[in-house]
Amino acid sequence: MLRQSGNPAGRPSSYDPDVHCPIARAMASTGNPDNLIAQAMGVAPSTFYLWKAMHAEFSECLEMGKEVALKALKRTAWQREPWV
Numbered sequence: 560m561l562r563q564s565g566n567p568a569g570r571p572s573s574y575d576p577d578v579h580c581p582i583a584r585a586m587a588s589t590g591n592p593d594n595l596i597a598q599a600m601g602v603a604p605s606t607f608y609l610w611k612a613m614h615a616e617f618s619e620c621l622e623m624g625k626e627v628a629l630k631a632l633k634r635t636a637w638q639r640e641p642w643v
Contacts, residue, residue, distance in 0.1 A: 593608070
C-alpha cells in the first residue's frame with residue numbers, strides 16, 4: 560500500500576538532505592568509512608546504504624567528500640615519496 564507521498568506504508572524516513580548531506584560530506588572528507596558515518600548519524604548501516612541508493616544527492620555528497628579525502632591522501636603520499 561502506498562501513501563500519497565509515494566513511500567511504502569511503514570515508518571517515515573528520517574532522511575533530511577539539509578542535515579544529512581553536510582554531515583556525510585564532512586565525515587567522508589576526513590576519511591571516515593560508511594559505517595562510522597552511519598553511526599554518527601544515528602542510523603543503522605542498512606539505512607545508510609538505503610539512503611545512498613534512494614537519494615542521489617546523498618550519494619553525491621558522500622562521493623564529493625571521498626574525493627577530498629582521496630586527493631589529500633595522494634598529496635601526502637606524493638610528498639612522502641623519496642624522490643632521488
